[in-house]
Amino acid sequence: xxxxxxxxxxxxxxxxxxxxxxxxxxxxxxxxxxxxxxxxxxxxxxxxxxxxxxxxxxxxxxxxxxxxxxxxxxxxxxxxxxxxxxxxxxxxxxxxxxxxxxxxxxxxxxxxxxxxxxxxxxxxxxxxxxxxxxxxxxxxxxxxxxxxxxxxxxxxxxxxxxxxxxxxxxxxx
Amino acid sequence: xxxxxxxxxxxxxxxxxxxxxxxxxxxxxxxxxxxxxxxxxxxxxxxxxxxxxxxxxxxxxxxxxxxxxxxxxxxxxxxxxxxxxxxxxxxxxxxxxxxxxxxxxxxxxxxxxxxxxxxxxxxxxxxxxxxxxxxxxxxxxxxxxxxxxxxxxxxxxxxxxxxxxxxxxxxxxxxxxxxxxxxxxxxxxxxxxxxxxxxxxxxxxxxxxxxxxxxxxxxxxxxxxxxxxxxxxxxxxxxxx
Numbered sequence: 001x002x003x004x005x006x007x008x009x010x011x012x013x014x015x016x017x018x019x020x021x022x023x024x025x026x027x028x029x030x031x032x033x034x035x036x037x038x039x040x041x042x043x044x045x046x047x048x049x050x051x052x053x054x055x056x057x058x059x060x061x062x063x064x065x066x067x068x069x070x071x072x073x074x075x076x077x078x079x080x081x082x083x084x085x086x087x088x089x090x091x092x093x094x095x096x097x098x099x100x101x102x103x104x105x106x107x108x109x110x111x112x113x114x115x116x117x118x119x120x121x122x123x124x125x126x127x128x129x130x131x132x133x134x135x136x137x138x139x140x141x142x143x144x145x146x147x148x149x150x151x152x153x154x155x156x157x158x159x160x161x162x163x164x165x166x167x168x169x170x171x172x173x
Numbered sequence: 174x175x176x177x178x179x180x181x182x183x184x185x186x187x188x189x190x191x192x193x194x195x196x197x198x199x200x201x202x203x204x205x206x207x208x209x210x211x212x213x214x215x216x217x218x219x220x221x222x223x224x225x226x227x228x229x230x231x232x233x234x235x236x237x238x239x240x241x242x243x244x245x246x247x248x249x250x251x252x253x254x255x256x257x258x259x260x261x262x263x264x265x266x267x268x269x270x271x272x273x274x275x276x277x278x279x280x281x282x283x284x285x286x287x288x289x290x291x292x293x294x295x296x297x298x299x300x301x302x303x304x305x306x307x308x309x310x311x312x313x314x315x316x317x318x319x320x321x322x323x324x325x326x327x328x329x330x331x332x333x334x335x336x337x338x339x340x341x342x343x344x345x346x347x348x349x350x351x352x353x354x355x356x357x358x359x360x361x362x363x364x365x366x367x368x369x370x371x372x373x374x375x376x377x378x379x380x381x382x383x384x385x386x387x388x389x390x391x392x393x394x395x396x397x398x399x400x401x402x403x404x405x406x407x408x409x410x411x412x413x414x
Contacts, residue, residue, distance in 0.1 A: 005243075005247065008243070009240060009243070012236060012239050012240055012243070013236060016235055016236050016239060020229075020232055020235055021226075021229050024229045024230070025226065025229065030230050030232065033232075034232055034235055034238075037232075037235060037239070038235070038238060038239050038242060041239045041242075041243070042239075042242060042243070042246065045243055045246060046246075100221060100224075100225040100228075101225055101228055103225075104222065104225045104226070120226070123219075123222055123223050123226045124226040124227070129187075144185060147184075147185075148181065148184040148185040149184070151184045151219075152181075152184045154222065155184075155215060155218055158218065158222075
């Protein structure tokens with residue numbers, strides 16, 4: 001399929017924030033998320049002829065982001081520690097939200113990738129099971145079972161005492 | 174449905190799912206206050222998690238950085254395409270040169286031949302051996318021009334009075350001066366200069382010439398006169414194909 005430069009630039013404007021957000025929750029680091037998002041768009045541009053249907057552009061881009069994330073991990077990248085400084089600087093909202101963010105970072109850090117990746121897509125962008133299945137190149141049933149398990153693990157993790165510690169850290173800033 | 178199965182269904186449930194397929198879950202929730210409480214907690218927590226996920230740092234320059242990076246990639250691709258275009262043109266240019274060479278080369282050879290003929294007609298070389306004995310002259314020539322020391326039958330009636338060695342068209346050759354016709358001379362060249370065995374006429378300001386080949390050697394009859402006079406001489410001496 002022929003995709004014009006103009007169309008691709010429009011996708012950049014439309015989806016860069018989405019990809020950045022997903023990458024941010026996957027990696028836990030803004031710098032890594034920026035790098036991943038850029039690389040995903042560059043790779044997508046180079047392989048744009050492989051897209052069969054423009055209607056699935058969003059899932060296609062997320063799929064490429066997933067591949068880039070896999071490449072980054074294979075190069076020995078380790079998920080960033082919860083960036084407390086970044087949190088206190090970036091979020092100027094009420095403390096409970098900052099505490100939730102920190103807790104979510106901790107909880108996502110405890111999950112393994114096969115649960116973290118679909119979970120972020122599910123909550124962050126509200127992607128349907130089918131879109132997640134397309135983006136992660138997984139069967140629909142696998143996505144559903146992994147999400148069910150991931151949600152269970154996430155909610156259990158959010159109840160752990162760590163959260164109280166994290167909340168105390170943020171509140172004490 | 175028991176409570177364990179209910180719990181697992183709770184995590185699988187999503188508001189945009191087909192409600193009918195989760196009817197057993199909702200039936201159980203109606204009957205089990207503990208599971209209903211858990212489901213309430215889970216739904217509330219889900220909402221909070223969704224809200225939290227939407228809070229992530231902004232990256233104000235990211236879009237511009239990506240667009241700039243893409244522009245760079247496109248510029249590089251355009252440069253590669255341009256370079257590739259020239260590489261594709263190279264074989265075409267080479268073919269054109271070969272065709273041009275093949276077309277021009279015979280003309281150029283002919284021009285060169287004509288020039289050398291004109292020089293020989295204007296300024297014939299000084300004789301290095303003076304003799305009227307045909308066999309002696311041909312033996313002397315054979316040391317310089319390869320092959321037997323004989324001439325083809327069409328030259329049987331021609332007599333010579335001297336000879337000189339030279340190079341004609343970059344090949345060894347022997348210049349033989351005719352005995353009975355002062356205007357005529359013969360050049361025997363150690364290579365075939367024509368593809369066929371016919372006579373090729375060459376006309377110059379200072380005279381005429383006729384070139385032919387026997388497949389191994391070439392024979393160039395030089396005549397300081399016009400083409401008609403040369404033809405008359407050739408008929409008289411029986412020089413014909």
